[in-house]
Amino acid sequence: MAEVTATESTPSPVSTPRRADERDLVDSLVTVLQERINAGEIPAGSWLRQEALAKELGVSRMPVREALRELQARGSVELIANRGARVRLPSTRDIIEVYELHGLLQGHAGEAAAELITSQQLDRLSAAERLFRQAVEDLRTSDGDTTTAQRHWHEANTEFHAVIIEAGGNKHLAEMYENLHHKVPRNLTWIALGNDVRRLEKDAAEHAGILDAIGRGDSAATRTLLTEHVKRASDLLVRTVDEIGQDSPTRRR
Amino acid sequence: MAEVTATESTPSPVSTPRRADERDLVDSLVTVLQERINAGEIPAGSWLRQEALAKELGVSRMPVREALRELQARGSVELIANRGARVRLPSTRDIIEVYELHGLLQGHAGEAAAELITSQQLDRLSAAERLFRQAVEDLRTSDGDTTTAQRHWHEANTEFHAVIIEAGGNKHLAEMYENLHHKVPRNLTWIALGNDVRRLEKDAAEHAGILDAIGRGDSAATRTLLTEHVKRASDLLVRTVDEIGQDSPTRRR
DNA sequence: ACGGCGTAGACTGGATCCATGATGGCCGAG
DNA sequence: CTCGGCCATCATGGATCCAGTCTACGCCGT
Known part of the structure; x- marks a missing residue:
C-alpha cells in the first residue's frame, strides 16, 4: 500500500521493537519505563504524563496507557482516577x-x-x-x-x-x-x-x-x-x- | 518521611490506595473477570474475546483491553500477540x-x-x-x-x-x-x-x-x-x- | 484424491476524537 | 486584604475508526 509516513520518519521508535524477546509494543514500553524508574531517571513521586511519554517515545497515548496499567499491576506506579500515574515512592x-x-x-x-x-x-x-x-x-x-x-x-x-x-x-x-x-x-x-x-x-x-x-x-x-x-x-x-x-x-x- | 511544604501535591508516600474497592471501570472489570476465572465460569485454556466481553459487559473494547493487560500482569491470563488473551491453565x-x-x-x-x-x-x-x-x-x-x-x-x-x-x-x-x-x-x-x-x-x-x-x-x-x-x-x-x-x-x- | 497455495474473514493492536472530571488562577464580595 | 466561588485549561477515560496479521477454508494443480 501507500508508503506510511511513519515508516522511517519515526522520531525514535523506542529502542528496538524488532526484538523477538518482546511480544509487542506495549511490552517494550513497559521495559523502558521500568528501567527508567529503577535507574532513577524518573524520580519517585513524579507524574507520568501520557501525552508527554507518547510524544517522547514516538507512539500514541494508547500503548502508553496500557503500559502504565501493567506497571500499576506490578506495583511500580499508582494510578489515580482522573489524575494520572505517579511513580510510587516506597515508605x-x-x-x-x-x-x-x-x-x-x-x-x-x-x-x-x-x-x-x-x-x-x-x-x-x-x-x-x-x-x-x-x-x-x-x-x-x-x-x-x-x-x-x-x-x-x-x-x-x-x-x-x-x-x-x-x-x-x-x-x-x-x-x-x-x-x-x-x-x-x-x-x-x-x-x-x-x-x-x-x-x-x-x-x-x-x-x-x-x-x-x-x-x-x-x-x-x-x-x-x-x-x-x-x-x-x-x-x-x-x-x-x-x-x-x-x-x-x-x-x- | 518529612512532610513536604504545605502544598498537598505529595500527600502520602505509597500506601494509600485511597479506596480499596474500585477506582474506575477497568478495575471493576478486572474484578469481575478474575472472579469468573477463579469460579471456573470461564474455563482454563479458553480464549477471551475482547468484542464479546465488551458487548456482554456493556462497555467498549478499550477498558476490556486494559483489564486483560492487568490480568496478564497478575498471571491469570496470557496475552499472545495478534491472537488474543487465553486463560492460563496451571500445570x-x-x-x-x-x-x-x-x-x-x-x-x-x-x-x-x-x-x-x-x-x-x-x-x-x-x-x-x-x-x-x-x-x-x-x-x-x-x-x-x-x-x-x-x-x-x-x-x-x-x-x-x-x-x-x-x-x-x-x-x-x-x-x-x-x-x-x-x-x-x-x-x-x-x-x-x-x-x-x-x-x-x-x-x-x-x-x-x-x-x-x-x-x-x-x-x-x-x-x-x-x-x-x-x-x-x-x-x-x-x-x-x-x-x-x-x-x-x-x-x- | 491429496496436498499446497491463495484469498477471505476475523480479531487484535494502534491512532484519533470526544466527554468528563480535576486543578489552578482570577475576580468579586465581605 | 483575605477568603470563597466561578471559569478556563488540561489531562485522563472511553468510544470509534483503521490497518496489520494470523487463521481457516476452499480451490486448483498434480
Whole structure:
C-alpha cells in the first residue's frame, strides 16, 4: 500500500521493537519505563504524563496507557482516577516489609540451591563473587568517580542473587522475586552502601561466605547466611533512608 | 518521611490506595473477570474475546483491553500477540511451585501472627474454625448436594488463612499471597478434598491445631503446622489433578 | 484424491476524537 | 486584604475508526 509516513520518519521508535524477546509494543514500553524508574531517571513521586511519554517515545497515548496499567499491576506506579500515574515512592515500612520477603524468598531458594545447583551455575556464582571483590578494588582506587564500582557491584549483586534464585528451581518464586524489585528498586541498596569501602568489603565477604556454603552443599547454612545477609542490608538501607529522608525527595523549586 | 511544604501535591508516600474497592471501570472489570476465572465460569485454556466481553459487559473494547493487560500482569491470563488473551491453565509443576510458596508465606506470616494477633482476629479465627466443623457436618448430612458444604468450607478456608496473613502484619506478603491465588485458583483445593468426609475432618482438625498453636502464642509450632498443612494439601491436590488429568487435557473432537 | 497455495474473514493492536472530571488562577464580595 | 466561588485549561477515560496479521477454508494443480 501507500508508503506510511511513519515508516522511517519515526522520531525514535523506542529502542528496538524488532526484538523477538518482546511480544509487542506495549511490552517494550513497559521495559523502558521500568528501567527508567529503577535507574532513577524518573524520580519517585513524579507524574507520568501520557501525552508527554507518547510524544517522547514516538507512539500514541494508547500503548502508553496500557503500559502504565501493567506497571500499576506490578506495583511500580499508582494510578489515580482522573489524575494520572505517579511513580510510587516506597515508605520505610515498605522497604522493611519487602526486604523481609527478600530474605524469606532467597533463604528458601538458597536452601534448595545448595543441593540443586549445577556446576555452570556455581561458576557464574564464583564469577559474581570475584566481581564483588573487583568492585571493592574499584572503589578503593577511585578518586571521586564511583560509577565503575557501582556498575560492577550492581552487576555482581544482580547476577549472584539471580543465580541462587534460578538454582532454587522454583519459577514462580523467581517471578515474585522480580516483582519485589519493582516495588523497591535495586539501586537503592547501592545508595545505602554509600561508597564506604569497609561496608562494601563486609558485603563482599558475606557473599563469599554464602558462595562457600552453597559450594559445600550446606543447605541450612546457606539459608541462614542469606537471611541474615538480607536482614543486614535492610537495616542499613532503612537507617540510610531515614537519615537522608529528612529533605524532600520531591522536586523543590 | 518529612512532610513536604504545605502544598498537598505529595500527600502520602505509597500506601494509600485511597479506596480499596474500585477506582474506575477497568478495575471493576478486572474484578469481575478474575472472579469468573477463579469460579471456573470461564474455563482454563479458553480464549477471551475482547468484542464479546465488551458487548456482554456493556462497555467498549478499550477498558476490556486494559483489564486483560492487568490480568496478564497478575498471571491469570496470557496475552499472545495478534491472537488474543487465553486463560492460563496451571500445570502440575505450577501447582507444586505455587503451593510451596503458599506454605512458605503462610508459615512466615503465621510465625509472626502467633505473637502479633489481636483478640478480634483470634475471634475471627475461631469463628472460621467453627465453620470448618460446620462444613464437615454439612457434608455428612448432605445427600448429594454438597454446595452448602463447599460454600462453608470455602468461606472458612478463605477467612482462616486471610486472618493469619493479616495478623502477620506484612502488607506486601498479603499482596503476594493474593497473587498466588490468581495463578492457582482457590476452588481447586475443594476439588481435591473431593467430598470425602474423612479428608474434610482431617483438614478441619489441622486447622484446629493451627488455631490452638496461635492461641498459645507458639510461633515455631504455628509455622511448622502451617507449612505441613499446606504441603499435605498440595500433595493431595497434585495427586487428584494427576488422576483426573488422564482424560482429555485438551478436548478432543 | 491429496496436498499446497491463495484469498477471505476475523480479531487484535494502534491512532484519533470526544466527554468528563480535576486543578489552578482570577475576580468579586465581605 | 483575605477568603470563597466561578471559569478556563488540561489531562485522563472511553468510544470509534483503521490497518496489520494470523487463521481457516476452499480451490486448483498434480
